[in-house]
Amino acid sequence: MRYVGIESVEPGQFLGKTIYSGNGTVLLSAGVQLTVYMISTLNRIGVTMLYIQDPLYADVETEDILSEATKQGLIQEMSDAFEAVRSGKEWNTQLIGASVDHLLEDVMDNKELLVQLTDVRTADNAQYVHAMNVCLLSTVMGVNMGLNYQQVKELATGALLHDIGKNGMREGDELFPDSKSHHTWRGFEKLKNKREFGLLIAHVALQHHERVDGLGIPRGLTGDEIHLYAKIVAAADAYDRMIHPLKPSGRRLMPHEACEQMMAMSEKQLDHGVLVQFTRMVSIYPNGTAVRLSNKETGLVVRQHRGLPGRPVVRIVRGEAGHLDIKELDLAQETTVFIEAVLA
Template identity: 30%
Template structure:
């Protein structure tokens, strides 16, 4: 299996991964042989790329953090929460708790799982995919941080709902391609507080869930918003959500910026360590989020291209690769003869 940008898809390729929309509905199923109309639909929906199965990448499997069933469930939940005008807090709260438990079970079922794939999210449904991705990545980081199961529930709930305050900000402001007015900027900067107040007013979550939502745009050095808290005065849940939120936002295409590659987003987080981000969280992030996800094409320092076969969580710059020109597999971590070879960039 390997990741292919939409512009490089050809009819006859076999889809390697189920494709869902922002409501959690399956659009296309794995193993489907792509026809021109499928490729046109993927492009129209705003998917930047998909995974395909082919002979060259046989045996390369993407280990998903969430099962397709759980991801579909979470997408559907978030979609409804953002779009509903009227809420039934008791029913919704129970549904949220049940869904969060399914997310945590998936993550805890594999103690060695990494955040190790290019996410298949479309442009128009960004809010829903983003909420699910932030919850998933935050939970992965929370496990590595050593949070208890109860604390993971708190963290993952706050992460899933971190942007719920945006439902009170006009869509044309959130998605504006133009510079915002000062009043519009003020509205956007209020979304953590609006989300915090909405949750406090309507639900009976642990107060730390709401604190995670309130503080997810605070900076470790005190330069964030809305309260300009710093260091450990920021909830640990908010500090974890912050890293997950920035990473997923940077690797997503938005009206005001193109998506960065995972490696470029990781570089940014490293650069802003100790200023924007808690260094303890960044340290965990750098061990468990793949710089070069499995199935992605990379350019090597000797001019060749390869597909990533396997990552090692303490040595993410030295994965196992399969060279496209020859089919040779090279373990950049353990192969002494390959120590002069480095990865220059993701070729996607």
């Protein structure tokens, strides 16, 4: 598979990864042959990047930590919960807990994989995919930092629900970040009275926009005043928002650019210890990404190295059909060759 911009997709190509709607149902299944109408519709509903199948890279997989069933369940449960909050109804915390359990099972089964956030977003599913990604990133960091199972489950649940306070908001509610109408306070209020959840889960919603330098919101907490769960979720939230901006007009950073920007936030906005763990577990050049190397060759990232996210294996294809020269450069071994640029 190749990871490409929507503007590069042509009719007749085959979709590489399933696209989900906002309620967790399948919008387009992997393997479907794309038509002009499908491509136009994807562009209209906000899709910017997607995977397509390519015979030269048929063996290239995204190595997702989460199964398709887990993703579909998470998106569906988040959609149901958020819709209930919007309409002022009660929502099923047990189903949320079950979805988190499935996510934890997948994470524990795939601990050696780097996190690659490659699920296709639409205007309809963006907030749910964001919640899922923040939950996944936070969970993997928590596991790597040695949290026990109960702690990781609390962290994962808080991460999944960190933005639940945004639902049912009115225009102007966020004009005063220190007011109780801000989504951090609203999320805290919605979660603190859920007996199935511990109070720490509510504090993730309350504190995930705090900064270690004290310039965050809503309470201006500093350093150790911010709970570790909230520090972890803040890093995951910042990263996912950089590679998938909240507003369509926002600049979308590539994963390696986002990681560089996050490291510049160390001990200002984000906790340094959390960032160290983050950089060890996220794939900054996801499989299927086209890159230009420092030796001026171009190729596609096909495999990752755990612990060396900046040194993947790159496949280089030269020549024409019937006379192809294919080689792979393992950048963990080719220490004088570097990725110079990511090609859109």
